[in-house]
Every structure is written in C-alpha cells, then in structure tokens.
Amino acid sequence: MSELVTANDGSSLMPGAKSLENREYNLFIGPNHPGVEGNFALKLTLEGDTIVKAKTEAGFLHRGFEKLMEERLFIQNIAIVCRICVPDPDPNEENYARAIEALADIEVPRRAQFIRVLVLELSRLASHLFTFGGHAGTIGLYTMPNWSISDRDRILDLFEELTGGRVYHIYNMPGGVRRDFPAGFASRVRDVLDYIEGRLPDYDNLFFNNRILRKRAVGIGVLPRERAMEWGTTGPNLRAAGFAHDVRKDDSYEVYNELEFDIPTLKDSDAYSRLMIRRKEVVQTIGIIRQVLDKIPEGPVWNKQPNPLKWRVPAGDVYVRSESSKGEYAYYMVSDGGVRPYRVHVRGASVTHGVHILENLLVGTRIEDASQLMFSLDACPPEVDR
Amino acid sequence: MAENKLGSVLKPFLALKTLGEKPDTIHVPSEYREACDRYRGFHVNDLDKCIGCGTCAEICDNDAIRMVPVVGREAELGKTEYRPVIDYGRCCWCALCVDICTTNSLNMTREYTHIDEETNSFFIFPDENGIHNKKFPKGWQANKDINFLDLERVPMEALGPEQRDSSFVEIVKGFTKQQAQLEASRCVACGLCTAACPAGMNIPEYIDAIWRDDIPEAGRQMYKTNPLPDVCGRICTHNCETACSMGVRGEAISIRWLKRYAMDAIPSEEYKTLINQRVVESEGRSIAIVGAGPAGLSAAYYLVLMGYKVTLFESYPEAGGMMRYGIPEYRLPYDILDKDIDFIISLGVELKTNTRVGTDVTLESLHSSYDSVLIATGLHQGRSTGVPGTDNPMVFQSIDLLAKITKKEEFPVEEKMVVIGGGNVALDIARSLARKQKAKYGKVNLIVTSLESRDIMPADEEEIVEGMEEGIEFHPGRGPEEIVIKNNKIVGLKTSKCTRVFDEEGRFSPEFDKDDIELYEGVMVVESIGQAPDMSYLGTFADSIEYDGRRIKVDEYYQSSENWLFVIGDIIKGPDVITGIATGHTAAQGVDNFLRHIEADGITKIDDILRIAYSYQKDQLAQITQAEETASGKPELEELAGKLDTLKNQELSSLEILDALLVNPDTRIHLRQELPREILKDDFAYITNLESLDMSSGDTISSGVISRLSAAYALYNDLIQLTRSKELKFSLEILRGRNDQSRKVFS
Structure with a gap:
C-alpha cells in the first residue's frame, strides 16, 4: 500500500521519511474493498489514523439505467430495474410496476398485491441477512458472513421457486405478478421463516452480543439525531436515530395497511444501533410474511395488459415510493403517451446514505472503522450510479 | 438479548456446536443441485x-x-x-x-x-435438446393464464341472417376507430403476412399506422403495392390472415377488416391529397391494357405513375371486371369499387368502356398504335359439367347470372333451384339467387351440391356458414350425373356419391359410387364449377406466341414471347383479386424494363443498372479481398493494405445500398419521382461505363483501379444522398440488420 500513500504536496511519504511537515496524507480505498456491496471508492485525507476529510467516488457501476429505460418498451424495463439494487431488487420492480399502474389506471388483483408484499419482505429479509454478514466481515468476524449468506440462500431458493430466478426476479409486472405460487410454496416459506427465526439466537450469540462487535461498533459513526432529517436520512438508518418513520405505515402501498406491524426504533444512532435495528426488522418482517400467508386470498395474479409491443401508457407523471431495506425508495416516471417512458428517475436511499451522510460521518472516524461505518449505512453502489 | 452491555466473550464459541453438521454448500462437480420447476435456464x-x-x-x-x-x-x-x-x-x-x-x-x-x-x-442456436444436448427438463414455460399476446379478435359486427337474406346490402359493418386500434394493437409485426400476400403488401406498417391513428400513412403504405385497397379490404382471400402468427395459438389479426377501416376512413375526395401520389411527367410512350379488372387497373396505376400514357380497354359498360360483374354487391358495394377505380382513372388513365378487343378493335391495331400491350381479360367463360341435359335453356352459368345481376338484366328466378359447385363463385351465385328467391317467393329453396365433401369445400368457411344461415341447403360430396328433364322442363339434378376428388398425387381425378344416387329437385340448374378464358382476340398471334401448357408462356415479369405483349391477371395466375393486382404491379415493372431497354437515348433500365452495379460491386469486393491477402504480411504494402481495408468497408456498404434498392418494390417509382432526369441519366451512364472498364487486366491492384473504385463509391454516395426517402432508409436499416446477423453466424 505504500505507493498509494502520498503527502498532500505530492512528495512520497515512504516509511522512514523524516519530514513531518506534511501531517495530512491521502489514502484511496476501493473500488474493491469489504466495506460495500459493490464497487465504490473513497478518497480519504488522514491525519495519523484519523480521517479529516472524506470524498466518495461513485460511478464504477454506472450503466445508465435511467437513460436506458427511455430507449426501451415499458415491458422491457422490468428486466432492467431489478439491476439497480442487487441485494434488494424487488422494490425497484414493484415501484416501476406501480408507477405504470398509476399512470395507466391499472388495477392489481388482490392476490397479486399480497404476493408482492411477500416478495418485498422476503427481499428485505435477504438484504438484511446480507448486511449482517457484510458488517461482520468489515470487522474481521468471518463466521457470521458464512452463516447469514448461507441462510440468505434459503430465501433465494424460495425466490427461485416462485420467480424462476434467484437474484434477479423479474417477477413484478404492471398489472400484477408473472406467476402464481407453485404447489406447496406457502408451507415452504413458513419452513424457511421458522428456520431463520430459530437461527436468530445463534446470531445473537455469535455476533450481536459478541464483545468484539460491541467494542468496535458502539459509538461509531453517530448520525446526529438533529441532523438526521435535515440530511435526508430514511429507512432503518433514520429509525436507528429514533424516528418512527416507515413508508409502509406513513404512505401505505399494496396491502401493507391490512397487515399489523410495529415500527421498531433505537436511540443511539451509531453503527451498532443501525445494525440492531435491522436485527429487529428481521423479526418484524417474519411477522409480516406470516400474516401475508395467512391472509392471502385466492384469485388471479395478473390483470391482462395489452400486447407489450404496442402498449402505450397514458401521458402524465407520477411519483411512487416504498420502503426498501435501505430506506425510502421512489420512482418518478413521466410518460408522453408513447410506448416508452419519457423519463424515469430513481430515488434510492443510497445516494443520501452512501455519499452525503457517509462523507460527513467519516470525518473524525479512525481509518479501521471506515469500512464498518460504510456498511452500517447499508448503501448500494449500483443504486448510486443508476 | 442484550443482557450484558459489554457483550459476551464466550458465547460466540457456541458456534462450535455446528462443527459436526453437514454444510449447506455442495461439492461441484461431484454433486449437482437441481434447479426448480420454473427455473429460467438455457x-x-x-x-x-x-x-x-x-x-x-x-x-x-x-x-x-x-x-x-x-x-x-x-x-x-x-x-x-x-x-x-x-x-x-x-x-x-x-x-x-x-x-x-x-x-x-x-x-x-x-x-x-x-x-x-x-x-x-x-x-x-437452441433446439429441442438444449445447449449441451442433454435434454434437461423444461424450466420457465409459457403459462396459459398469463399470456402477453391478445389472442382473441375484436368481434366484427355484421347483419344477422334475417336482416340480410332478402337484400344486397353489405353484410359486414366494419370497425369503429376504437375497435380498429384495439385490433391493430394485437399485431406483433412479424411480417409473415407480407410474405404470404401475393402483392407483398406492407401489412405490419399499415397496421402500425392504424394503431397510431395515422390513416393517410396507412393508405400510402397500401398504395405502394396495391392500388385497390378498398376492394381488398372487403373481398381479399386474405392469405395474410392464414399466415398470421397470432393464428397459431389464437385468432389471426383481422387484417382485411383493418384495411377496410383505414380506407373507409379516407374520403374519396381527399384521396389525392392524402395518398399524395405524384405522377411524373409523361414520357410520351403509350401502353394499352386490355381488361379493366384488378390486374389491368393495377398495371395502369403503376405505369401511369412512372410516366406512361395508359389506355384501358373494357368490354363491359363499366370498369372493374370480376370485382363488379362477379362479386355480389352484399360483399363489395359498387360505390366502394368506384372509389378505388375513380382514383386510378383520376391520375390520368384513359378508360374506354364498351370496347371489346377482338371485335371493336383488334389486337393487331393495338400493337401497331401502342408501345406495349397488356392483356388482362380474365376468366369470363363458364365451364359446363357436360352431363346430359346441360343444353336445356334453364341451365345457366353462374358467371353469366352474376353479370346479369350487376347489369340489372332480367333472368328467371324459380321457386326451386340447384347450384353445382363448391367454390366461392358457387356460393356467390347461390347466395345471390337465395336473396332473389326470398324477395320473390318469401322463402329460400335452393340446393348447393359439390364434388368436394364439406371439409374440403374450396369456398371460405364463413361463406358456407352464412349461406346456411340464409337457408341454403348444402349437399357436399355429390357428383352430377344427369339433369332430369320431363316434357322439356327440368325436374331436378341426379347425383351420385363422390368417393374421392383427388388421387394420391393430388391430381383432380374424381371417382363415384354409382349405386348411391340422389335426385335434388329444381326447375333451374346453375353450373358453377369454374371459368375459362376467352382468348379468341389473340387472332394471328395465337399461333406465333409460345405456350406453357394451356397458358401463355411468360417470364418473371409476365412478358410473353411476343416481347411487346404482357399477360396478367386470372388468365396467367390465380384466380383471385390480390394475385391479379400483384401480376399487374410486376408487369408494370416489366413494361418499364422493356421500353427503357429499347430506348435509344442512353438511359437503360433501372433494374439492370442496379444489377450491373451490384455484380460490379461484388467483383470489386472479391478483387479487394484477394489483394488484401496478397498484401498481408508484407511491410512494404502496409499502406496499401490500410487503403484496401477502407475500400472494402465502402464496398460492403455500397452493396447493401444497392441490395436495398433492388428489393424495394417502390424503388422504380421513387427514383423517378426523386431524381432529376438529367442526373438519373448521367449517373447511371457513369456506372455502366465503369462496368465496361476492363478490371481483370493485371495481377496487382493499381492506383488507377483504386481511384476508379473511390469514384464509384462517391457515386453511390451521391445516389444515396439523392434518394433520401425515409422508406428507403428504413429498408436499408432492415437489410443492414439482416446482413449483420448472417455475417455473425456464418463468419
């Protein structure tokens, strides 16, 4: 790493260099590093081991999703949007579909709405398990990633069975979902939920109550409560700062208003509470999915839409939002009445959390905590680069 | 859970309990994980x-x-x-x-x-066995409940049997705008219809225009290959719908009714402005077309657009041929027919009605006064079964009666009648006579017999069903034996059971069971087993012309062995309206080739120029490739190799352009309309001169050749610049895509 270490005036700060006039130096982290679920770089200015200035460098995963969407038929985009957030793809699919449904005044069958909630919550569960593993990895606890990623695979198995794909589901479609449950699916979902619930005590023992985690995570990267709203924090990161804010409750969509769940909050707003709020949400999500399985009605799962090659969506614009595992997720869609969207803007939580807030919180943090802090905010680079 | 604020040091070691467990991971390749039932694999x-x-x-x-x-x-x-x-x-x-x-x-x-x-x-290239020929079980499959395509037709409103059986009012009501757009939206634009259409109509294009509610564009697309869209929108045999990909799992798109909708939406007085067909300045050459039926009218339209003086000779009082004198009014109203014909005539075609070639004017005189003659006289002579009794005056030919109905001439309509024949013409006369019967006697008593059994009757299914609804009795699978006559009056038609119509090789060879005899009562018999041409007007040419079997021998442009004479319509191909239209269009190009070829002022025919240029380009490409091979690996020729590479790309794009020009049915008219005549003349002359240069001399590519190639390339560029029509660009795009595909696979 020594060749990466340079003084601010550009001179080399090789080990053994005598001059201490340049106290600050730059350090590049990434784009590949354990701190984030993708490629994302940090340019840090350090004084000793303490970060005095942080600049994020995004763009390594830029594929121009928003622009691509303008060039594709409405139906074709359902295969693109899921790629905007790999660990939690379904809010993209659901939001995209719901935006079109709002513009074209399409009714979604009730069964499809329940299935969508199920898929969204399974996705949240998978995403949180991923985060546990990722967070543990940043502080050198490597058993947890093995456990949680392996347990997450059980959810991916469910996705594979329901949607035909493990990671990219391409399952939500304007008008509903693409396929109904396969035979016996509900009971297998329950089995997986029971399994994951049964694993939580193991997780606690291994990770959440681990002395090392406490020592490393408590008090790291405190997002000031008074700044949280001002900086545009949403989702678990906001709830970890004590605000009971959740789009599923505040601006309910699909059938969330028919389901009972509480919004857990914590007060400390540090890396540890951001992790623990997700631990609580795993329990909450399992509860929601069980309710979905209890309440899901029979019926069709898709409301037939016109020939996708000749499908015009009425002109207008719409803003739809949802609660993803990362925070508030939204699509702003403009249609000019043609066969392709005129403009789609994706509002992900990751720009706020992963760029602006991270840059603020990193200042004053020690270098060894930078990765952990990043992961505790749970930002998703492709979503920044959309 | 957080019983200890500091967290535990020992509890993490509880993870050791899992040491003996079987891991979730599998060992590849000794273990294989089966994918789920709906997995999206290869x-x-x-x-x-x-x-x-x-x-x-x-x-x-x-x-x-x-x-x-x-x-x-x-x-x-x-x-x-x-x-x-x-x-x-x-x-x-x-x-x-x-x-x-x-x-x-x-x-x-x-x-x-x-x-x-x-x-x-x-x-x-996926086949039934999968990427590795391993025949894996299917994963994600089509689902009958969740279907992207709209498999059902928008229903077409039509008059019920009781509303239509005594009148000649048009049966089908046509689409409303909303219905038409809905129906048009079902199209996936695969183009199978275009391939199936004898005239190669731009069907996906006009369906798309209808869907976009750009009716004039739909009309323009139709007129590219079919100048009788109103007619075809009603009575076309619609091969397109048989070919339609939507018909595989569901119902074919109602292409015919969509065409009808679009053309009905254009008022006849706005044809000229909306279709916006420019007629180029007449070149003074004149063409005679004998017969103003679909083929004759089609040829007249395209020839007049290319700048020829066209005269149509028609023996009947009005133009239209079979469309007017064969097809009943309830299927094709006369005002609709007039709409199409009037537009063609309005472009400057001269129409001489009541003029029968052979009697009023001879073919010889046409030959001497016109540069070229097209004959499109159609099949207007009924064929007789020849069974005993057909010489009775109460035995009629369907084609004669249909003409009489159009001309409003009197003919006997009896209370009981028998029609022999199972084709569309038989149904036309039967349903027309049924209407006359209903009007005269208040009820229908009419029998239709045909050799073919019900399942192989050649008439359209809807015709048969509607005929049944109108009270017609069908006796398919019966062969006529004798028309039974007592006291010079017809009693009925005696038939025997037809055991087969075609032999094993599909040739017409009927066999009958003479023990199974039935008599169908009727005092009037109408024969409708097909029509024949009356070619007596050929006169002395009948001997000099070459034949191919019974028909006159023609080339791909319908040019006969008498090079000034072109034969089109039912007498050469078909018989049906759309094939007639197609032959007319092709023959118009043939006439153009023929007349340009004998022209002495240096302009040769466009097709030829394009073909010469095309083969020239191909030769150049081959030479350049060869030269490249020679130059490769020789440092001293590096500069030349670079030049050759550039040239090669230029040649390839030129080839594509020429290919596009050649395949586009509109090129001829388009070039004539777009290019100033002088440029056309000079540039094409230039190409022909280039062609005459001796390119084969010498083994190496000289700088002279390279400069000539560059000049040729510049010329083609000019040509493209001049032909900057959207349509042409469109076909270029398609072609380029196609070439890319094949290149990728086969290189």
Missing part, C-alpha cells in the same frame, strides 16, 4: 413448431436474440426460414421471449451451467 426451441416470426427477438431488451436463416428450412405460408439464435453474453434470463412466443415453441430449461474458454460457444 433456452430450448422446438424448431418445427417455431414459425420464425422473430417476436422473441423483438421483445428481447438486450438484443440477445437474433433471427438467422437456417440451412435446410424454407419459407412457407406462415413460416419463415429464420430461427432464433441466442447470445448468452447478452441474455439476462428475463424470459420475456418465452412469455411472448407466438407458438410456445421457445421455452427455458433447468440447465444452468456452461463453462468454456471459447467465447463463441456462448452464442447458441
């Missing part, structure tokens, strides 16, 4: 079921699917020789292609592993 395609419509390629959002021509497969009605090839470097496994497949032939399997160093191995 594709399989039932190649026989697949019709090559290309809808999968159309919906693919990554351009991963390309349609390529498959060796050994040939295009047929409703099928192309193309099949999908998938690039797994691009595929995102979204399965939209499976969900939209018009035939359900394309599916995905549960196979998910492919490892290879060779990148080309990710470019696969």
Whole structure:
C-alpha cells in the first residue's frame, strides 16, 4: 500500500521519511474493498489514523439505467430495474410496476398485491441477512458472513421457486405478478421463516452480543439525531436515530395497511444501533410474511395488459415510493403517451446514505472503522450510479 | 438479548456446536443441485413448431436474440426460414421471449451451467435438446393464464341472417376507430403476412399506422403495392390472415377488416391529397391494357405513375371486371369499387368502356398504335359439367347470372333451384339467387351440391356458414350425373356419391359410387364449377406466341414471347383479386424494363443498372479481398493494405445500398419521382461505363483501379444522398440488420 500513500504536496511519504511537515496524507480505498456491496471508492485525507476529510467516488457501476429505460418498451424495463439494487431488487420492480399502474389506471388483483408484499419482505429479509454478514466481515468476524449468506440462500431458493430466478426476479409486472405460487410454496416459506427465526439466537450469540462487535461498533459513526432529517436520512438508518418513520405505515402501498406491524426504533444512532435495528426488522418482517400467508386470498395474479409491443401508457407523471431495506425508495416516471417512458428517475436511499451522510460521518472516524461505518449505512453502489 | 452491555466473550464459541453438521454448500462437480420447476435456464426451441416470426427477438431488451436463416428450412405460408439464435453474453434470463412466443415453441430449461474458454460457444442456436444436448427438463414455460399476446379478435359486427337474406346490402359493418386500434394493437409485426400476400403488401406498417391513428400513412403504405385497397379490404382471400402468427395459438389479426377501416376512413375526395401520389411527367410512350379488372387497373396505376400514357380497354359498360360483374354487391358495394377505380382513372388513365378487343378493335391495331400491350381479360367463360341435359335453356352459368345481376338484366328466378359447385363463385351465385328467391317467393329453396365433401369445400368457411344461415341447403360430396328433364322442363339434378376428388398425387381425378344416387329437385340448374378464358382476340398471334401448357408462356415479369405483349391477371395466375393486382404491379415493372431497354437515348433500365452495379460491386469486393491477402504480411504494402481495408468497408456498404434498392418494390417509382432526369441519366451512364472498364487486366491492384473504385463509391454516395426517402432508409436499416446477423453466424 505504500505507493498509494502520498503527502498532500505530492512528495512520497515512504516509511522512514523524516519530514513531518506534511501531517495530512491521502489514502484511496476501493473500488474493491469489504466495506460495500459493490464497487465504490473513497478518497480519504488522514491525519495519523484519523480521517479529516472524506470524498466518495461513485460511478464504477454506472450503466445508465435511467437513460436506458427511455430507449426501451415499458415491458422491457422490468428486466432492467431489478439491476439497480442487487441485494434488494424487488422494490425497484414493484415501484416501476406501480408507477405504470398509476399512470395507466391499472388495477392489481388482490392476490397479486399480497404476493408482492411477500416478495418485498422476503427481499428485505435477504438484504438484511446480507448486511449482517457484510458488517461482520468489515470487522474481521468471518463466521457470521458464512452463516447469514448461507441462510440468505434459503430465501433465494424460495425466490427461485416462485420467480424462476434467484437474484434477479423479474417477477413484478404492471398489472400484477408473472406467476402464481407453485404447489406447496406457502408451507415452504413458513419452513424457511421458522428456520431463520430459530437461527436468530445463534446470531445473537455469535455476533450481536459478541464483545468484539460491541467494542468496535458502539459509538461509531453517530448520525446526529438533529441532523438526521435535515440530511435526508430514511429507512432503518433514520429509525436507528429514533424516528418512527416507515413508508409502509406513513404512505401505505399494496396491502401493507391490512397487515399489523410495529415500527421498531433505537436511540443511539451509531453503527451498532443501525445494525440492531435491522436485527429487529428481521423479526418484524417474519411477522409480516406470516400474516401475508395467512391472509392471502385466492384469485388471479395478473390483470391482462395489452400486447407489450404496442402498449402505450397514458401521458402524465407520477411519483411512487416504498420502503426498501435501505430506506425510502421512489420512482418518478413521466410518460408522453408513447410506448416508452419519457423519463424515469430513481430515488434510492443510497445516494443520501452512501455519499452525503457517509462523507460527513467519516470525518473524525479512525481509518479501521471506515469500512464498518460504510456498511452500517447499508448503501448500494449500483443504486448510486443508476 | 442484550443482557450484558459489554457483550459476551464466550458465547460466540457456541458456534462450535455446528462443527459436526453437514454444510449447506455442495461439492461441484461431484454433486449437482437441481434447479426448480420454473427455473429460467438455457433456452430450448422446438424448431418445427417455431414459425420464425422473430417476436422473441423483438421483445428481447438486450438484443440477445437474433433471427438467422437456417440451412435446410424454407419459407412457407406462415413460416419463415429464420430461427432464433441466442447470445448468452447478452441474455439476462428475463424470459420475456418465452412469455411472448407466438407458438410456445421457445421455452427455458433447468440447465444452468456452461463453462468454456471459447467465447463463441456462448452464442447458441437452441433446439429441442438444449445447449449441451442433454435434454434437461423444461424450466420457465409459457403459462396459459398469463399470456402477453391478445389472442382473441375484436368481434366484427355484421347483419344477422334475417336482416340480410332478402337484400344486397353489405353484410359486414366494419370497425369503429376504437375497435380498429384495439385490433391493430394485437399485431406483433412479424411480417409473415407480407410474405404470404401475393402483392407483398406492407401489412405490419399499415397496421402500425392504424394503431397510431395515422390513416393517410396507412393508405400510402397500401398504395405502394396495391392500388385497390378498398376492394381488398372487403373481398381479399386474405392469405395474410392464414399466415398470421397470432393464428397459431389464437385468432389471426383481422387484417382485411383493418384495411377496410383505414380506407373507409379516407374520403374519396381527399384521396389525392392524402395518398399524395405524384405522377411524373409523361414520357410520351403509350401502353394499352386490355381488361379493366384488378390486374389491368393495377398495371395502369403503376405505369401511369412512372410516366406512361395508359389506355384501358373494357368490354363491359363499366370498369372493374370480376370485382363488379362477379362479386355480389352484399360483399363489395359498387360505390366502394368506384372509389378505388375513380382514383386510378383520376391520375390520368384513359378508360374506354364498351370496347371489346377482338371485335371493336383488334389486337393487331393495338400493337401497331401502342408501345406495349397488356392483356388482362380474365376468366369470363363458364365451364359446363357436360352431363346430359346441360343444353336445356334453364341451365345457366353462374358467371353469366352474376353479370346479369350487376347489369340489372332480367333472368328467371324459380321457386326451386340447384347450384353445382363448391367454390366461392358457387356460393356467390347461390347466395345471390337465395336473396332473389326470398324477395320473390318469401322463402329460400335452393340446393348447393359439390364434388368436394364439406371439409374440403374450396369456398371460405364463413361463406358456407352464412349461406346456411340464409337457408341454403348444402349437399357436399355429390357428383352430377344427369339433369332430369320431363316434357322439356327440368325436374331436378341426379347425383351420385363422390368417393374421392383427388388421387394420391393430388391430381383432380374424381371417382363415384354409382349405386348411391340422389335426385335434388329444381326447375333451374346453375353450373358453377369454374371459368375459362376467352382468348379468341389473340387472332394471328395465337399461333406465333409460345405456350406453357394451356397458358401463355411468360417470364418473371409476365412478358410473353411476343416481347411487346404482357399477360396478367386470372388468365396467367390465380384466380383471385390480390394475385391479379400483384401480376399487374410486376408487369408494370416489366413494361418499364422493356421500353427503357429499347430506348435509344442512353438511359437503360433501372433494374439492370442496379444489377450491373451490384455484380460490379461484388467483383470489386472479391478483387479487394484477394489483394488484401496478397498484401498481408508484407511491410512494404502496409499502406496499401490500410487503403484496401477502407475500400472494402465502402464496398460492403455500397452493396447493401444497392441490395436495398433492388428489393424495394417502390424503388422504380421513387427514383423517378426523386431524381432529376438529367442526373438519373448521367449517373447511371457513369456506372455502366465503369462496368465496361476492363478490371481483370493485371495481377496487382493499381492506383488507377483504386481511384476508379473511390469514384464509384462517391457515386453511390451521391445516389444515396439523392434518394433520401425515409422508406428507403428504413429498408436499408432492415437489410443492414439482416446482413449483420448472417455475417455473425456464418463468419
């Protein structure tokens, strides 16, 4: 790493260099590093081991999703949007579909709405398990990633069975979902939920109550409560700062208003509470999915839409939002009445959390905590680069 | 959970309890994980079921699917020789292609592993066995409940039997705008219809225009290959609908009714402005067309657009031929027919009615006073069964009676009648007579017999069903034996059971069971077993002209062995309206070729110039490739190799342009309209001069050759600049895409 270490005036700060006039130096982290679920770089200015200035460098995963969407038929985009957030793809699919449904005044069958909630919550569960593993990895606890990623695979198995794909589901479609449950699916979902619930005590023992985690995570990267709203924090990161804010409750969509769940909050707003709020949400999500399985009605799962090659969506614009595992997720869609969207803007939580807030919180943090802090905010680079 | 604020040091070691457990991971390759029932793995395609419509390629959002021509497969009605090839470097496994497949032939399997160093191995041609020939079970498949396509037609409103059986009012009501747009939105624009249409109409294009509510554009698209769209919108045999890819799993698009909708939406007084067909300045050459039926009118339209003086000779009082004197009014109202004909006449075609060639004017005189003659006299002579009793005055030919109905001439309508024949003409006369009976006697008593059994009756199914609804009695599978006559009056038709119509080789060879005899009562018999041409007007040419069997021998442009004489319409191909129109269009190009060829002022025919240029380009390409091979690996020739590479690319693009010009049916008219005549003349002369240069001399590519090639390239560029029509560019795009595909696969 020594060749990466340079003084601010550009001179080399090789080990053994005598001059201490340049106290600050730059350090590049990434784009590949354990701190984030993708490629994302940090340019840090350090004084000793303490970060005095942080600049994020995004763009390594830029594929121009928003622009691509303008060039594709409405139906074709359902295969693109899921790629905007790999660990939690379904809010993209659901939001995209719901935006079109709002513009074209399409009714979604009730069964499809329940299935969508199920898929969204399974996705949240998978995403949180991923985060546990990722967070543990940043502080050198490597058993947890093995456990949680392996347990997450059980959810991916469910996705594979329901949607035909493990990671990219391409399952939500304007008008509903693409396929109904396969035979016996509900009971297998329950089995997986029971399994994951049964694993939580193991997780606690291994990770959440681990002395090392406490020592490393408590008090790291405190997002000031008074700044949280001002900086545009949403989702678990906001709830970890004590605000009971959740789009599923505040601006309910699909059938969330028919389901009972509480919004857990914590007060400390540090890396540890951001992790623990997700631990609580795993329990909450399992509860929601069980309710979905209890309440899901029979019926069709898709409301037939016109020939996708000749499908015009009425002109207008719409803003739809949802609660993803990362925070508030939204699509702003403009249609000019043609066969392709005129403009789609994706509002992900990751720009706020992963760029602006991270840059603020990193200042004053020690270098060894930078990765952990990043992961505790749970930002998703492709979503920044959309 | 957090009993201890500091956390535990020992509890993490509880994880050790899992040490003995079997891990979740599997050992590859000794272990294999089965994918789920609806896994989206590698594709399989039932190649026989697949019709090559290309809808999968159309919906693919990554351009991963390309349609390529498959060796050994040939295009047929409703099928192309193309099949999908998938690039797994691009595929995102979204399965939209499976969900939209018009035939359900394309599916995905549960196979998910492919490892290879060779990148080309990710470019696969899916068949029934899958990527590794392992016949994996199917994964994601089409679902009958969740279907992207609109398989059902928008219903067409029509008069019920009781509203129509005594009048000649048009039966079908036509689409409203809303209905038409809904129906048009079902189209996947695969183009199988265009391939099936004898006239090669731009069907997906006009359906798209209807869907976009751009009616004038729909009209313009139709007029490119068919100047009688109003007529075809009503009575076309619609091969397009038989070929329609939507018909495989559901109902074909109502292409005919959509055409009718679009043309009905254009008022006749706005034809000129909306269709906006420019007639180029007349060149003074004159053409005679004998017979103002669909073929004659079609030829007249395209010839007049190319700047010829056209005269139509028609023996009947009005133009239209079979469309007016054969097809009943309830299927094709006369005002609709007039709309089409009036537009063609209004472009400057001279129409001479009540003029029968052979009696009023001879073919010889036409030959001497016109530069070229097209004969399109059609089949207006009824064929007789020749059974005993057909000489009775109460035995009629359907074609004569249909003409009489149009001309409003009197003829006997009896209370009981028998029609012999199972084709559309037989149904036309039967249903017309049924209407007359109903009007005269208040009820229908009419029998239709045909050799063919019900399942192979050649008439359209809807005609038969509607005929039944109107009270016509059908006795299919019966052969006429004798018309029974007592006291010079017809008693009925004696028939025997027809045991077969065609022999094993499909030739017409009927056999009868003479023990199974039935008598169908009737005092009037109408024969409708087909029509024959009356070619007596050929006169002395009848001997000098060459024949191919019974028909006159013609080339691809319908030019006969007498090079000034072109033969089109039912007498050469068909018989049906759309084929007639197609022959007229092709013959118009043939006439143009013929007349330009004998012209002395240096302008040779456009097709020829394009072909010469095309073959010239191909030669150049071959030479350049050869020279490149020679130059490769020789440092002193590096500069030349670079030049050659540039040239090669130029040649390739020139070839594509020429190819596009050649295949576009509109090129001829288009060039005539777009290019100033002087430029046309000079530039094409230039190309021909280039062609005459001796390119084969010398083994090396000289700088002279290179400069000539550059000049040729510049010329083609000019040509493209001059022909900057959207349509031309469009076909270029298509062509370029096609070339890319084949190049990728076969290189």
